[in-house]
Amino acid sequence: MHGGGFFTIFLIIAAISLLFDWYVFAGLKTLTKEWNFIKLRYLVTFGYLFVTVGVTLILLLDFKTFQTAKGMTPLHEWILSIFLTLLFTKLFFVIILFLGDIGRFFLWRR
Amino acid sequence: MISAVFFYGVVNHFVKPKGAPAKPFFPARRKFISEVAILVAAVPFSGFLYGMFKGKYDYKLHKQTLYFDDLPEAFDGFTITQISDIHSGSFDNTAAVQRGIDLAKAQKSDLFVFTGDLVNNAEWEIKPYINHFSQLRAPYGQFSILGNHDYGDYIHWDSETEKATNLVKLKERHKELGYRLLLDENIEIEKNGQKLSLIGVQNWGRGFIQIGDLDKALNGVDKDAFKILLSHDPTHWEEKVRYHPTNIHLTLAGHTHGAQFGVETAGLRWSPVQYRYLDWAGLINEKNRYLYVNRGFGFLAFSGRLGIWPEITVITLKKGDNQNHPKA
Secondary structure, eight states, rough: TTTTHHHHHHHHHHHHHHHHHHHEEEHHHHHHTTTTTTTHHHHHHHHHHHHHHHHHHHHHHHHTTTSTOSSSSSSHHHHHHHHHHHHHHHHHHHHHHHHHHHHHHHHOOO | OOOHHHHHHHHHOOOOTTOSSOOOOHHHHHHHHHHHHHHHHHHHHHHHHHHHHHHGOOOEEEEEEEEEOOOOOOOTEEEEEEEEEOOOOOOHHHHHHHHHHHHHHOOOEEEEEEOOOOOSSOOOGGGGGGHTTTOOOOOEEEOOOOOOGGGGGTTTSSHHHHHHHHHHHHHHHHHHOOOEEEESEEEEEEEEEEEEEEEEEOOTTTTOOOOHHHHHTTTTTTTTSSEEEEEEEEOHIIIIIIOOOOOOOOOOOOOOOOOOOOOOOOEEEEEEGGOOOOSSSSSEEEEETTEOOOOOOSOOOOSOOBBBOOOOEEEEEESSOGGGOOOO
Protein backbone atom coordinates (compact mmCIF):
# COMPACT_ATOMS: atom_id res chain seq x y z
CA MET A 1 0.00 0.00 0.00
CA HIS A 2 2.90 2.32 0.65
CA GLY A 3 4.21 4.26 -2.35
CA GLY A 4 2.18 4.00 -5.54
CA GLY A 5 -1.07 2.96 -3.85
CA PHE A 6 -1.03 5.89 -1.47
CA PHE A 7 -0.17 8.30 -4.28
CA THR A 8 -3.20 7.14 -6.28
CA ILE A 9 -5.45 7.63 -3.26
CA PHE A 10 -4.04 11.09 -2.71
CA LEU A 11 -4.58 11.93 -6.39
CA ILE A 12 -8.26 11.04 -5.99
CA ILE A 13 -8.53 13.03 -2.75
CA ALA A 14 -6.77 15.97 -4.42
CA ALA A 15 -9.26 15.83 -7.31
CA ILE A 16 -12.18 15.88 -4.85
CA SER A 17 -10.49 18.73 -3.00
CA LEU A 18 -10.25 20.76 -6.22
CA LEU A 19 -13.96 20.16 -6.88
CA PHE A 20 -14.66 21.46 -3.38
CA ASP A 21 -12.49 24.49 -4.18
CA TRP A 22 -14.67 25.37 -7.12
CA TYR A 23 -17.81 25.12 -4.99
CA VAL A 24 -16.34 27.11 -2.10
CA PHE A 25 -14.97 29.71 -4.50
CA ALA A 26 -18.52 30.19 -5.85
CA GLY A 27 -19.80 30.52 -2.27
CA LEU A 28 -17.16 33.12 -1.42
CA LYS A 29 -18.00 35.07 -4.57
CA THR A 30 -21.64 35.20 -3.45
CA LEU A 31 -20.62 36.18 0.04
CA THR A 32 -18.41 39.04 -1.10
CA LYS A 33 -20.60 40.17 -4.01
CA GLU A 34 -21.89 43.27 -2.28
CA TRP A 35 -18.64 44.33 -0.70
CA ASN A 36 -17.62 47.85 -1.65
CA PHE A 37 -13.90 47.19 -1.78
CA ILE A 38 -13.31 45.27 -4.96
CA LYS A 39 -9.66 44.61 -4.09
CA LEU A 40 -10.73 43.02 -0.82
CA ARG A 41 -13.24 40.87 -2.71
CA TYR A 42 -10.50 39.66 -5.02
CA LEU A 43 -8.16 39.13 -2.08
CA VAL A 44 -10.68 36.88 -0.33
CA THR A 45 -11.86 34.90 -3.35
CA PHE A 46 -8.67 34.53 -5.38
CA GLY A 47 -6.52 34.52 -2.23
CA TYR A 48 -8.51 31.49 -1.10
CA LEU A 49 -8.02 29.78 -4.44
CA PHE A 50 -4.30 30.56 -4.44
CA VAL A 51 -3.75 29.13 -0.96
CA THR A 52 -5.90 26.04 -1.20
CA VAL A 53 -4.92 24.99 -4.73
CA GLY A 54 -1.31 25.82 -3.88
CA VAL A 55 -1.35 23.57 -0.80
CA THR A 56 -2.88 20.74 -2.86
CA LEU A 57 -0.21 21.07 -5.55
CA ILE A 58 2.64 21.26 -3.01
CA LEU A 59 1.28 18.15 -1.28
CA LEU A 60 1.22 16.21 -4.55
CA LEU A 61 4.69 17.40 -5.56
CA ASP A 62 6.04 16.60 -2.10
CA PHE A 63 4.46 13.19 -1.96
CA LYS A 64 7.06 11.72 -4.27
CA THR A 65 9.81 12.61 -1.80
CA PHE A 66 8.15 10.84 1.14
CA GLN A 67 9.83 7.58 0.18
CA THR A 68 13.38 8.82 0.42
CA ALA A 69 15.91 7.59 2.95
CA LYS A 70 14.65 10.32 5.25
CA GLY A 71 11.02 9.30 4.98
CA MET A 72 8.31 11.72 5.98
CA THR A 73 9.90 14.74 7.62
CA PRO A 74 8.09 17.19 9.92
CA LEU A 75 7.82 19.54 6.91
CA HIS A 76 5.98 16.86 4.93
CA GLU A 77 3.71 16.29 7.90
CA TRP A 78 2.95 19.99 8.19
CA ILE A 79 2.01 20.19 4.52
CA LEU A 80 -0.23 17.14 4.87
CA SER A 81 -1.79 18.60 8.03
CA ILE A 82 -2.56 21.94 6.40
CA PHE A 83 -4.06 20.09 3.45
CA LEU A 84 -6.26 17.99 5.76
CA THR A 85 -7.28 21.08 7.73
CA LEU A 86 -8.37 22.83 4.55
CA LEU A 87 -10.04 19.68 3.21
CA PHE A 88 -12.22 19.20 6.30
CA THR A 89 -13.01 22.92 6.43
CA LYS A 90 -14.06 22.84 2.78
CA LEU A 91 -16.08 19.67 3.37
CA PHE A 92 -18.18 21.39 6.03
CA PHE A 93 -18.53 24.50 3.86
CA VAL A 94 -19.60 22.42 0.85
CA ILE A 95 -22.15 20.40 2.84
CA ILE A 96 -23.93 23.58 3.93
CA LEU A 97 -23.81 25.11 0.46
CA PHE A 98 -24.98 21.84 -1.04
CA LEU A 99 -27.99 21.65 1.28
CA GLY A 100 -28.79 25.25 0.39
CA ASP A 101 -28.49 24.51 -3.31
CA ILE A 102 -30.79 21.51 -3.06
CA GLY A 103 -33.37 23.73 -1.40
CA ARG A 104 -32.95 26.40 -4.07
CA PHE A 105 -33.15 23.77 -6.80
CA PHE A 106 -36.51 22.45 -5.65
CA LEU A 107 -37.91 25.94 -5.06
CA TRP A 108 -36.80 26.92 -8.55
CA ARG A 109 -38.53 23.88 -10.08
CA ARG A 110 -41.90 24.82 -8.56
CA MET B 1 -26.33 13.73 -6.29
CA ILE B 2 -23.34 16.04 -5.83
CA SER B 3 -22.60 15.60 -9.53
CA ALA B 4 -26.21 16.46 -10.36
CA VAL B 5 -26.04 19.71 -8.43
CA PHE B 6 -22.69 20.59 -10.01
CA PHE B 7 -24.18 19.81 -13.41
CA TYR B 8 -27.19 21.93 -12.60
CA GLY B 9 -24.92 24.78 -11.61
CA VAL B 10 -23.00 24.64 -14.87
CA VAL B 11 -26.12 24.31 -17.01
CA ASN B 12 -27.77 27.15 -15.13
CA HIS B 13 -25.04 29.47 -16.36
CA PHE B 14 -26.11 28.91 -19.95
CA VAL B 15 -29.73 27.83 -19.95
CA LYS B 16 -32.66 29.52 -18.28
CA PRO B 17 -36.17 28.06 -18.12
CA LYS B 18 -39.06 29.87 -19.72
CA GLY B 19 -40.16 32.82 -17.66
CA ALA B 20 -37.21 32.61 -15.37
CA PRO B 21 -36.06 35.91 -13.97
CA ALA B 22 -32.85 37.38 -15.32
CA LYS B 23 -31.28 37.64 -11.87
CA PRO B 24 -30.03 34.65 -9.87
CA PHE B 25 -32.70 33.04 -7.69
CA PHE B 26 -32.94 34.00 -4.05
CA PRO B 27 -29.58 35.82 -4.01
CA ALA B 28 -30.17 36.90 -0.42
CA ARG B 29 -30.79 33.33 0.66
CA ARG B 30 -27.66 32.15 -1.20
CA LYS B 31 -25.66 34.79 0.65
CA PHE B 32 -27.18 33.73 3.96
CA ILE B 33 -26.30 30.08 3.25
CA SER B 34 -22.73 31.12 2.44
CA GLU B 35 -22.52 33.01 5.72
CA VAL B 36 -23.80 29.97 7.61
CA ALA B 37 -21.31 27.79 5.74
CA ILE B 38 -18.43 30.08 6.76
CA LEU B 39 -19.50 29.88 10.41
CA VAL B 40 -19.87 26.09 10.35
CA ALA B 41 -16.56 25.61 8.52
CA ALA B 42 -14.81 27.75 11.12
CA VAL B 43 -15.37 24.98 13.69
CA PRO B 44 -13.22 22.24 12.06
CA PHE B 45 -10.74 24.87 10.86
CA SER B 46 -10.07 26.23 14.36
CA GLY B 47 -10.18 22.71 15.82
CA PHE B 48 -7.53 21.40 13.46
CA LEU B 49 -5.35 24.44 14.04
CA TYR B 50 -5.60 23.86 17.78
CA GLY B 51 -4.64 20.22 17.27
CA MET B 52 -1.62 21.20 15.19
CA PHE B 53 -0.28 23.96 17.42
CA LYS B 54 -1.31 22.79 20.91
CA GLY B 55 -3.09 19.44 20.94
CA LYS B 56 -0.21 17.29 19.78
CA TYR B 57 1.82 18.21 22.87
CA ASP B 58 -1.09 18.41 25.31
CA TYR B 59 -0.01 15.37 27.31
CA LYS B 60 -2.66 13.67 29.42
CA LEU B 61 -2.13 11.33 32.30
CA HIS B 62 -4.31 8.20 32.31
CA LYS B 63 -4.35 6.26 35.58
CA GLN B 64 -5.60 2.70 35.91
CA THR B 65 -5.78 0.52 39.00
CA LEU B 66 -6.05 -3.18 38.25
CA TYR B 67 -6.89 -5.88 40.77
CA PHE B 68 -5.63 -9.43 40.53
CA ASP B 69 -6.26 -12.30 42.91
CA ASP B 70 -2.96 -13.92 42.11
CA LEU B 71 -0.72 -10.87 42.24
CA PRO B 72 2.26 -11.62 44.51
CA GLU B 73 1.86 -9.73 47.82
CA ALA B 74 5.10 -7.86 47.32
CA PHE B 75 3.71 -6.22 44.16
CA ASP B 76 0.55 -4.90 45.80
CA GLY B 77 0.60 -1.19 44.87
CA PHE B 78 3.36 -1.64 42.28
CA THR B 79 3.22 1.12 39.66
CA ILE B 80 4.11 1.03 35.98
CA THR B 81 4.49 4.07 33.74
CA GLN B 82 3.87 3.27 30.10
CA ILE B 83 4.51 5.42 27.07
CA SER B 84 4.17 4.26 23.49
CA ASP B 85 4.63 5.41 19.90
CA ILE B 86 7.20 8.14 20.39
CA HIS B 87 7.69 8.58 16.61
CA SER B 88 10.61 10.90 17.24
CA GLY B 89 10.98 11.78 13.55
CA SER B 90 7.79 13.83 13.75
CA PHE B 91 8.69 16.10 16.67
CA ASP B 92 9.16 19.79 15.94
CA ASN B 93 9.30 21.25 19.46
CA THR B 94 11.88 19.85 21.86
CA ALA B 95 10.71 21.93 24.82
CA ALA B 96 7.15 20.63 24.41
CA VAL B 97 8.40 17.04 24.24
CA GLN B 98 10.36 17.63 27.45
CA ARG B 99 7.14 18.71 29.18
CA GLY B 100 5.70 15.29 28.42
CA ILE B 101 8.83 13.58 29.70
CA ASP B 102 8.69 15.67 32.88
CA LEU B 103 5.09 14.57 33.42
CA ALA B 104 6.11 10.92 33.04
CA LYS B 105 9.10 11.39 35.38
CA ALA B 106 6.89 13.04 37.99
CA GLN B 107 4.89 9.81 38.37
CA LYS B 108 7.91 8.17 40.03
CA SER B 109 6.66 4.71 39.10
CA ASP B 110 8.37 1.50 40.09
CA LEU B 111 8.76 0.37 36.50
CA PHE B 112 8.93 2.15 33.17
CA VAL B 113 7.92 0.53 29.89
CA PHE B 114 7.94 1.77 26.31
CA THR B 115 5.78 -0.21 23.88
CA GLY B 116 7.33 0.45 20.48
CA ASP B 117 7.63 2.80 17.50
CA LEU B 118 10.57 4.82 18.73
CA VAL B 119 11.02 6.25 15.22
CA ASN B 120 9.00 6.69 12.05
CA ASN B 121 11.57 5.06 9.80
CA ALA B 122 15.26 5.45 10.62
CA GLU B 123 17.33 5.14 13.79
CA TRP B 124 18.87 8.61 13.51
CA GLU B 125 15.49 10.22 14.21
CA ILE B 126 15.87 9.55 17.94
CA LYS B 127 19.39 11.00 18.22
CA PRO B 128 18.32 14.57 19.17
CA TYR B 129 16.07 13.16 21.88
CA ILE B 130 18.37 10.61 23.53
CA ASN B 131 19.17 12.98 26.40
CA HIS B 132 15.48 13.65 26.91
CA PHE B 133 14.00 10.15 26.89
CA SER B 134 16.96 8.75 28.80
CA GLN B 135 15.76 10.79 31.77
CA LEU B 136 12.98 8.25 32.23
CA ARG B 137 14.20 6.00 34.99
CA ALA B 138 12.49 3.66 37.43
CA PRO B 139 13.74 1.68 40.43
CA TYR B 140 12.88 -1.66 38.81
CA GLY B 141 14.16 -0.68 35.39
CA GLN B 142 13.17 0.55 31.97
CA PHE B 143 12.02 -1.92 29.34
CA SER B 144 11.05 -1.56 25.71
CA ILE B 145 9.94 -3.42 22.59
CA LEU B 146 9.90 -2.71 18.86
CA GLY B 147 6.90 -1.50 16.90
CA ASN B 148 6.09 -1.86 13.21
CA HIS B 149 7.79 1.45 12.35
CA ASP B 150 11.08 0.42 13.95
CA TYR B 151 12.01 -2.06 11.22
CA GLY B 152 12.49 0.58 8.51
CA ASP B 153 9.88 -1.02 6.27
CA TYR B 154 8.30 2.20 5.02
CA ILE B 155 11.18 3.92 3.25
CA HIS B 156 13.58 3.11 0.48
CA TRP B 157 16.96 1.63 1.41
CA ASP B 158 19.75 1.25 -1.10
CA SER B 159 20.37 -2.30 0.07
CA GLU B 160 19.10 -4.89 2.51
CA THR B 161 22.39 -4.50 4.38
CA GLU B 162 21.69 -0.81 4.91
CA LYS B 163 18.23 -1.63 6.25
CA ALA B 164 19.61 -4.33 8.56
CA THR B 165 22.29 -1.95 9.82
CA ASN B 166 19.58 0.57 10.65
CA LEU B 167 17.84 -2.00 12.84
CA VAL B 168 21.09 -2.90 14.60
CA LYS B 169 21.73 0.80 15.28
CA LEU B 170 18.17 1.28 16.50
CA LYS B 171 18.70 -1.47 19.06
CA GLU B 172 21.84 0.40 20.14
CA ARG B 173 19.74 3.53 20.61
CA HIS B 174 17.53 1.65 23.08
CA LYS B 175 20.70 0.88 25.05
CA GLU B 176 21.73 4.54 24.93
CA LEU B 177 18.31 5.44 26.29
CA GLY B 178 18.85 2.98 29.11
CA TYR B 179 15.94 0.82 27.97
CA ARG B 180 16.32 -2.94 28.05
CA LEU B 181 14.88 -4.08 24.73
CA LEU B 182 12.87 -7.29 24.98
CA LEU B 183 12.97 -9.23 21.72
CA ASP B 184 10.76 -12.29 22.15
CA GLU B 185 12.15 -12.83 25.61
CA ASN B 186 11.27 -12.37 29.24
CA ILE B 187 12.85 -11.22 32.45
CA GLU B 188 11.89 -11.61 36.08
CA ILE B 189 11.31 -8.63 38.29
CA GLU B 190 11.97 -9.42 41.90
CA LYS B 191 10.63 -7.57 44.90
CA ASN B 192 10.99 -8.72 48.49
CA GLY B 193 11.76 -12.22 47.33
CA GLN B 194 8.69 -12.48 45.08
CA LYS B 195 8.70 -12.29 41.30
CA LEU B 196 6.67 -11.31 38.31
CA SER B 197 7.50 -11.99 34.68
CA LEU B 198 7.83 -9.21 32.17
CA ILE B 199 7.61 -10.50 28.61
CA GLY B 200 8.34 -8.56 25.44
CA VAL B 201 7.59 -9.58 21.86
CA GLN B 202 8.65 -8.14 18.55
CA ASN B 203 5.92 -6.66 16.40
CA TRP B 204 2.96 -8.83 15.53
CA GLY B 205 0.07 -6.98 13.98
CA ARG B 206 -2.86 -7.75 11.70
CA GLY B 207 -1.87 -6.21 8.36
CA PHE B 208 1.64 -5.45 9.61
CA ILE B 209 4.90 -7.25 10.19
CA GLN B 210 4.29 -10.46 12.16
CA ILE B 211 7.62 -11.62 13.53
CA GLY B 212 6.76 -11.52 17.22
CA ASP B 213 6.95 -15.02 18.70
CA LEU B 214 4.95 -15.31 21.89
CA ASP B 215 5.85 -18.93 22.54
CA LYS B 216 9.53 -18.12 22.27
CA ALA B 217 9.08 -15.10 24.53
CA LEU B 218 7.36 -17.26 27.15
CA ASN B 219 10.18 -19.77 27.17
CA GLY B 220 11.23 -20.41 30.76
CA VAL B 221 8.35 -18.50 32.34
CA ASP B 222 6.75 -20.31 35.26
CA LYS B 223 3.15 -21.09 34.30
CA ASP B 224 1.95 -19.82 37.69
CA ALA B 225 3.93 -16.60 37.50
CA PHE B 226 2.17 -13.26 37.28
CA LYS B 227 2.78 -12.17 33.70
CA ILE B 228 2.88 -8.79 32.00
CA LEU B 229 3.35 -8.73 28.24
CA LEU B 230 4.62 -5.83 26.14
CA SER B 231 3.26 -6.15 22.59
CA HIS B 232 3.05 -3.15 20.30
CA ASP B 233 -0.06 -3.98 18.29
CA PRO B 234 -3.36 -4.67 20.10
CA THR B 235 -4.45 -7.08 17.35
CA HIS B 236 -1.80 -9.44 18.74
CA TRP B 237 -3.84 -9.63 21.93
CA GLU B 238 -7.08 -9.99 19.96
CA GLU B 239 -5.82 -12.86 17.83
CA LYS B 240 -3.18 -14.62 19.91
CA VAL B 241 -2.70 -13.54 23.50
CA ARG B 242 -6.22 -13.72 24.87
CA TYR B 243 -6.65 -17.28 23.54
CA HIS B 244 -3.19 -18.45 24.48
CA PRO B 245 -3.06 -21.45 26.85
CA THR B 246 -0.75 -19.46 29.11
CA ASN B 247 -2.65 -16.93 31.15
CA ILE B 248 -1.08 -13.55 30.52
CA HIS B 249 -2.58 -11.26 33.12
CA LEU B 250 -1.88 -7.92 31.52
CA THR B 251 -0.82 -6.88 28.02
CA LEU B 252 0.40 -3.36 27.34
CA ALA B 253 0.10 -2.09 23.76
CA GLY B 254 -0.07 1.07 21.67
CA HIS B 255 0.04 1.45 17.87
CA THR B 256 -3.42 2.88 17.10
CA HIS B 257 -2.75 6.49 18.24
CA GLY B 258 -6.54 6.60 18.55
CA ALA B 259 -6.17 8.00 15.02
CA GLN B 260 -5.04 11.22 16.79
CA PHE B 261 -8.59 12.36 16.21
CA GLY B 262 -11.86 11.65 17.94
CA VAL B 263 -14.10 12.33 20.87
CA GLU B 264 -13.76 10.95 24.38
CA THR B 265 -16.28 12.28 26.84
CA ALA B 266 -18.31 10.66 29.58
CA GLY B 267 -21.13 9.64 27.28
CA LEU B 268 -19.45 9.44 23.90
CA ARG B 269 -16.34 7.68 22.70
CA TRP B 270 -15.60 7.76 19.00
CA SER B 271 -12.61 7.74 16.72
CA PRO B 272 -12.37 6.73 13.07
CA VAL B 273 -9.75 4.18 14.11
CA GLN B 274 -12.49 2.10 15.77
CA TYR B 275 -13.52 0.90 12.31
CA ARG B 276 -10.05 -0.60 11.91
CA TYR B 277 -9.27 -1.75 15.46
CA LEU B 278 -11.67 -3.43 17.84
CA ASP B 279 -9.57 -2.38 20.83
CA TRP B 280 -8.20 1.04 20.02
CA ALA B 281 -7.65 2.82 23.34
CA GLY B 282 -7.85 2.26 27.06
CA LEU B 283 -8.57 -0.85 29.10
CA ILE B 284 -10.10 -4.05 27.78
CA ASN B 285 -10.84 -7.09 29.93
CA GLU B 286 -11.77 -10.53 28.76
CA LYS B 287 -11.99 -13.33 31.31
CA ASN B 288 -9.62 -11.46 33.59
CA ARG B 289 -7.03 -11.06 30.87
CA TYR B 290 -6.39 -7.36 30.52
CA LEU B 291 -5.24 -5.32 27.58
CA TYR B 292 -4.33 -1.68 27.92
CA VAL B 293 -3.95 0.30 24.68
CA ASN B 294 -1.97 3.50 25.09
CA ARG B 295 -3.01 6.35 22.77
CA GLY B 296 0.61 7.22 22.01
CA PHE B 297 3.09 9.86 23.07
CA GLY B 298 3.88 11.19 19.62
CA PHE B 299 2.11 11.66 16.33
CA LEU B 300 2.55 10.54 12.76
CA ALA B 301 1.54 11.89 9.34
CA PHE B 302 -1.01 14.37 10.70
CA SER B 303 1.13 16.75 12.73
CA GLY B 304 -1.55 17.24 15.33
CA ARG B 305 -3.99 15.66 17.73
CA LEU B 306 -7.59 16.59 18.26
CA GLY B 307 -9.74 14.96 20.92
CA ILE B 308 -7.36 12.01 21.34
CA TRP B 309 -4.50 13.62 23.22
CA PRO B 310 -0.98 12.25 23.73
CA GLU B 311 -0.92 9.86 26.64
CA ILE B 312 1.20 8.84 29.58
CA THR B 313 -0.25 5.84 31.39
CA VAL B 314 0.25 4.92 35.01
CA ILE B 315 -0.98 1.47 36.00
CA THR B 316 -1.19 0.44 39.63
CA LEU B 317 -1.33 -3.27 40.36
CA LYS B 318 -3.38 -4.22 43.41
CA LYS B 319 -3.97 -7.54 45.02
CA GLY B 320 -7.63 -8.32 45.33
CA ASP B 321 -10.78 -9.53 43.70
CA ASN B 322 -11.31 -7.60 40.49
CA GLN B 323 -15.02 -8.50 40.54
CA ASN B 324 -15.35 -6.20 43.53
CA HIS B 325 -13.60 -3.38 41.71
CA PRO B 326 -15.24 -3.43 38.29
CA LYS B 327 -14.65 0.26 37.62
CA ALA B 328 -11.15 0.41 38.98
